[in-house]
Amino acid sequence: MKESVICLKNVWKKYHLPNEDLAILKGINLEISKGSFTTIMGPSGSGKSTLMHLLGLLDTPTEGQILFDGQDISHFTEDDLAAVRGKKIGFIFQQFNLLQNLTALENVMLPMVFQGKSEEVRFKRAKELLESVDLGHRINHKPKEMSGGEQQRIAISRSLVNDPDILIGDEPTGNLDSHTGKTVMEILKRLHEEQNKTIIVVTHDPGIAHYSQNVIHIQDGQIVKNHFKESDVLWAENEKNA
Amino acid sequence: MFFGLKMKKMLKINLRNLREYFNIAVRNLATRRVRSFLTALGIIIGVFLIVSLLSLSQGLKNAVMSQLNMIGKDLIFIMPGGDMMTSMMGGNKLTDEDIEIIKKTEGVSGIAAIDYTSVTTRYGNTQKTILLYGANWKESLDILKNDTGWSIAQGRWPTSSKNEVVIGSIVASEAFPNIKLGAELNIEGKKFLVVGILNSVGSKQDDSMIGLDMNIFKSVTGERKGAKQAMAKVEAGYSPDVVAEKMKSNLNENRKRQIGQKETDSSYTVMTSEKTASIVGNVMGLIQAVIIGFASIAIVVGGIGIMNTMYTSVRERTKEIGIMKAVGAKNKTITTIFLIESGIFGMLGGVGGTLLGIILAKGIEIYFQIHPLFYLKADVGPGLIAFSLAFSFLVGCVSGYLPARTASKLKPVDALRYE
Numbered sequence: 001m002k003e004s005v006i007c008l009k010n011v012w013k014k015y016h017l018p019n020e021d022l023a024i025l026k027g028i029n030l031e032i033s034k035g036s037f038t039t040i041m042g043p044s045g046s047g048k049s050t051l052m053h054l055l056g057l058l059d060t061p062t063e064g065q066i067l068f069d070g071q072d073i074s075h076f077t078e079d080d081l082a083a084v085r086g087k088k089i090g091f092i093f094q095q096f097n098l099l100q101n102l103t104a105l106e107n108v109m110l111p112m113v114f115q116g117k118s119e120e121v122r123f124k125r126a127k128e129l130l131e132s133v134d135l136g137h138r139i140n141h142k143p144k145e146m147s148g149g150e151q152q153r154i155a156i157s158r159s160l161v162n163d164p165d166i167l168i169g170d171e172p173t174g175n176l177d178s179h180t181g182k183t184v185m186e187i188l189k190r191l192h193e194e195q196n197k198t199i200i201v202v203t204h205d206p207g208i209a210h211y212s213q214n215v216i217h218i219q220d221g222q223i224v225k226n227h228f229k230e231s232d233v234l235w236a237e238n239e240k241n242a
Numbered sequence: 243m244f245f246g247l248k249m250k251k252m253l254k255i256n257l258r259n260l261r262e263y264f265n266i267a268v269r270n271l272a273t274r275r276v277r278s279f280l281t282a283l284g285i286i287i288g289v290f291l292i293v294s295l296l297s298l299s300q301g302l303k304n305a306v307m308s309q310l311n312m313i314g315k316d317l318i319f320i321m322p323g324g325d326m327m328t329s330m331m332g333g334n335k336l337t338d339e340d341i342e343i344i345k346k347t348e349g350v351s352g353i354a355a356i357d358y359t360s361v362t363t364r365y366g367n368t369q370k371t372i373l374l375y376g377a378n379w380k381e382s383l384d385i386l387k388n389d390t391g392w393s394i395a396q397g398r399w400p401t402s403s404k405n406e407v408v409i410g411s412i413v414a415s416e417a418f419p420n421i422k423l424g425a426e427l428n429i430e431g432k433k434f435l436v437v438g439i440l441n442s443v444g445s446k447q448d449d450s451m452i453g454l455d456m457n458i459f460k461s462v463t464g465e466r467k468g469a470k471q472a473m474a475k476v477e478a479g480y481s482p483d484v485v486a487e488k489m490k491s492n493l494n495e496n497r498k499r500q501i502g503q504k505e506t507d508s509s510y511t512v513m514t515s516e517k518t519a520s521i522v523g524n525v526m527g528l529i530q531a532v533i534i535g536f537a538s539i540a541i542v543v544g545g546i547g548i549m550n551t552m553y554t555s556v557r558e559r560t561k562e563i564g565i566m567k568a569v570g571a572k573n574k575t576i577t578t579i580f581l582i583e584s585g586i587f588g589m590l591g592g593v594g595g596t597l598l599g600i601i602l603a604k605g606i607e608i609y610f611q612i613h614p615l616f617y618l619k620a621d622v623g624p625g626l627i628a629f630s631l632a633f634s635f636l637v638g639c640v641s642g643y644l645p646a647r648t649a650s651k652l653k654p655v656d657a658l659r660y661e
Contacts, residue, residue, distance in 0.1 A: 058568060059655040079572040082654075086570020097565045097658070101269040113262045114570040158569065 004031040004067075005166060005198050006055055011064035013050050013221075024050045026221040027064070034165070037192045037199045039209050042218035049170065051218060052202040056089055056168045057081045086114050090159025094171035096151040098143040098158075104130060105139040108157045115162055129157035133187065149180035156187055167191065169201040173208065185211050260582075263575070267582040270555070278587070281551040284544030285591020285637065286598065289630045291537035293599025293622065298606060299533060300621040303526040309444050310519040314389035316476040317515040318486045320344055320493075335468040340510075343496055344472055347489040349480030354382030355469035357459060363452065364428040365418040372417060373451045374429065376459025376469075378402075385475050390443065397423045397438035402455040408438035410449040417450065427452070430462050482514040541634060545641040548587045552580060552645035563649050564657025573650040580646035581639055588638015592631040599630075 013025040024047045032038055032055065042048040053059040054066060057073065060081075066073050068084060076084070091097075098107045108126035117125075130139050133153040143151050152172065159167055169188065173181030189211050191197045201208055209215045217225035271278045322336050336344075341355050357376045362369060377386070379402055386392040400406035407427060414421055425436045434454065442449050459465065474489065476482045490512040497509055513521075556563070563576055603620035610618045 053655045056568070058658065059653070078653075079574070082567060082570055082572045085568060091568050093658075097561070097568075099562055099565060101273055102266070110566070111569040113259055114566075114572070114575060116259060118258065162570070 003034045005034050005069060006030075006032040007067040008054070008061075009065040009067070011054060011061045011066065013047070013054065013059070014062040024221055025054070025061075028221075028223060030216065030223065030226075032166075032198060032200060034198055035192075035196045036214065037189075037212040038201070039212040039215045040200065040202045040218060041204060041206070041209065041215060043204065046218045047221040048202050048204075048218050052168060052170050052200070055200055056091060057085050082114075086111055087162055088164050088166060090162070090164040090167045092152070092155050092159050092167065092169040092172045094174040096143070096148070096155045096175070098151055098154055100143055103140045103142055104135060104146070104154045107143065107154055108161055111158060111161050125161055126157065129160055130154070133157055147180075148176050149183065152176060152180070152184050153187070156184070160191070164197075166198045166200065169199070169203075171203055171205075172201060173203070173205060181205075259575075260578070263579045264582055267579055267586060270559070270583060271586060274555075277551060278590075281547050281587050282590040282594060284547035285541060285588055285634050286544075286594040288537055288539075288541030288544050289592050289595025289634050290598045290602070291540055291595075292534065292633075293596050293626060293630055294602040294606075295533045295537065296530060296626055297599065297603040297620045297622040298618065299526065299530050300623075300626075301603075301607070301619045303523070303530075304621055305444070305618060306522055306526065307519065310515065310522060312391035312443070313515045314475070315516055316478075316482055317385070317389050318350075318474045318476060318482055318489065319511070319513050319515070319518060320472045320474065320489065321470075321511045322509070323511060335470055336472055337468045339496065340493055341469060341472060343492050344474050344489055347474070347485060347492055349477050349485040350474045350489070351477040352381065352385055352475040353472055354378075354385040354475075355456075355472040356382070357456065357465060357469040358451070359463050359465060361430050361452075361463065363430075365421060365425065368418060370417050372413065373447065374459060374463065375451045375453040376456045376463075376465075377453060378456045385473055389473070389475060392443055392448075393441045394438045395441045397436070400437055400454055402457065405432065405434045405454075405458060406437045407434045407452050407454045408440055409436055409453075410440050410451045411442040412446070412450040413452060414439045432462055482516065486512045486514050486517075538633075541637055544591060544634075545588075545637040548584050548638055548641040549645060551587070552584050552642050553648070555583070556580065556645050556649040559649075560652060560657050560660040563652050564654050564660065567652075567654035568658060576650040576652075577646045580649050581642050584642020584646070585635055585638045588635045588641075589631070591638070592634030595634065596627055596630050 008028050008030040011025055011028040011030075012023060015022045015024065028051065030051075040048050040051060050059070054061055057066075057068065060066075060074065069088070073081065073084070098104075099110065102110065105123070105126050108129060109122040112122040112125065127136070127139060130136055130153075133156060135150060135153055135157070138146065138150065143154065146154070152175075167188065172188070173184055176184060185208060188199055188201070192199050199212075201212065214226065214228050216223055217227075320336065320340075322340075335357075336355065341353065344350060345353050354377060358373055360371050361374045363372045363374075364370075379399055383399060394408070395411070397408070400408055407429075409418075409421070409427075418425075418427075421436065423436055423439065427434045427436060429452070440449075440453075454462075456469075474485075476485050490510055493510045493512070566576065600620075600622050603622060607618060607620045
């Protein structure tokens with residue numbers, strides 16, 4: 001077994017409602033190993049987004065333990081978590097989540113600002129990344145002047161700018177047509193293969209599973225299947241046909 | 243540990259980042275121009291009030307104080323009536339006997355008694371109503387010249403036996419332009435020779451008068467006795483306060499004897515020049531305090547406007563805050579960005595208000611140069627400007643603090659979900 005980067009031990013996430021506690025995640029045990037490509041699938045309301053937020057350290061569990069690089073993060077402050085996110089995790093969202101006031105270049109440079117990188121370093125790195133996704137000619141455009149595919153490529157550049165170990169995609173192809181979606185997935189695949197990034201993608205699109213090594217199925221807050229690629233794709237296809 | 247940075251390095255990073263945060267803040271304000279302008283306007287109005295009113299009142303104070311300072315410190319003013327107001331408005335007069343008493347009070351070295359009234363004056367074909375000052379030149383000249391700053395620009399002082407007058411600088415420049423030494427004025431039907439033109443003493447009233455000898459004044463105007471006010475000079479070695487007390491009690495005793503009133507303590511106003519200056523200074527100070535008070539309320543209201551805008555902005559940008567946190571922004575970073583924004587509101591308001599305030603103050607100054615009712619020079623000191631800018635910036639930051647804290651406290655996951 002490879003070294004794990006994120007490890008969830010009996011993780012619960014509950015919300016307090018007036019009359020009862022609503023459990024979104026119910027005792028999740030999960031290990032994401034270094035350099036793996038994982039897809040998390042499940043119907044809406046299954047808790048997969050909540051799981052994604054926990055894996056990305058955007059949220060903390062109600063119960064249970066999360067080990068990140070071997071460290072228990074349950075005692076981390078908000079700022080500690082922000083520091084880990086900034087350095088170690090890159091996010092790619094369904095809505096792209098770019099800052100509309102900033103240009104493509106500035107959006108990509110933003111995470112480096114929070115890491116205190118100098119202007120020259122920021123500019124060089126961001127420009128390089130945008131060029132690598134064929135946006136070198138549009139670095140000074142604002143997001144709203146660009147297509148969905150272009151915006152998602154900016155977002156990918158942004159996620160990579162601090163050279164994180166882990167990339168987390170939350171329905172990264174959800175707002176893209178199938179062709180553009182495929183381009184985005186190819187980029188992720190290349191990052192996985194060439195730079196050995198750990199990649200976690202949350203989706204309800206079974207097609208995504210083709211790119212990954214293992215697929216985790218979640219339903220009603222519990223992991224129902226944790227498969228390696230070959231068998232899981234079959235399973236997913238079957239599900240689709242059923 | 244990867245977040246165990248050394249303080250020194252962090253400080254350096256913070257300074258470098260401040261420029262970036264400033265950039266982000268400016269972008270945010272620029273995308274909502276109208277709202278940003280209206281928000282800043284609240285502060286602009288308050289600062290505008292402070293700068294314009296304070297600089298004008300300070301200018302007024304300077305003008306009054308400089309006139310008072312021209313007056314020697316060893317003078318005592320005597321006016322009939324109990325307080326400054328009634329003695330200036332009322333028709334009470336000091337009698338010749340009063341003036342004798344003042345003269346004889348121990349420690350008084352000289353006296354200048356002045357009577358005045360408005361008269362119709364004609365020069366050539368122009369006819370004007372002008373204030374006529376009567377003074378006993380022989381007695382008064384010393385005090386008028388040395389202690390109240392009267393001085394001859396051209397010609398000489400009038401003699402007591404002839405129909406001769408001196409004219410104030412405004413009379414020469416405005417009432418009767420082109421008037422020259424040796425010109426003939428017709429005052430209440432009698433002919434007078436202009437023998438002197440005075441320099442400006444810096445008071446509209448004193449500069450627009452015609453002065454002549456007391457005896458001739460009485461014959462021209464029909465005023466029989468006494469004077470409207472008197473100034474007594476205190477001999478060296480005597481305390482003006484003590485002499486003034488003595489003088490007042492002498493005057494009151496005499497009046498009591500004459501009329502037999504039981505309570506006459508308030509029949510005269512006897513004040514030293516120092517006391518007068520301090521009263522005027524206090525009154526002006528009070529006026530300024532009131533101005534600062536009211537204008538500060540305006541600025542505080544502007545600050546509430548900033549707070550309102552910032553809260554709205556935090557709500558609108560909840561998702562943005564979530565994004566920034568997701569990509570590594572710490573709470574302090576978010577606080578800083580929002581504080582910079584509200585600080586900019588305060589600063590813009592301060593700069594705008596100061597500029598408008600200076601423009602208005604200078605405008606009024608120019609107006610009074612063209613229409614000299616009195617001499618007013620707006621006093622816009624660096625202290626006033628620094629105070630306005632610092633105060634408005636501070637109000638901006640204070641108003642922005644709570645919204646900024648609200649923004650920084652948002653949980654990244656909740657902020658990201660916000661639509």
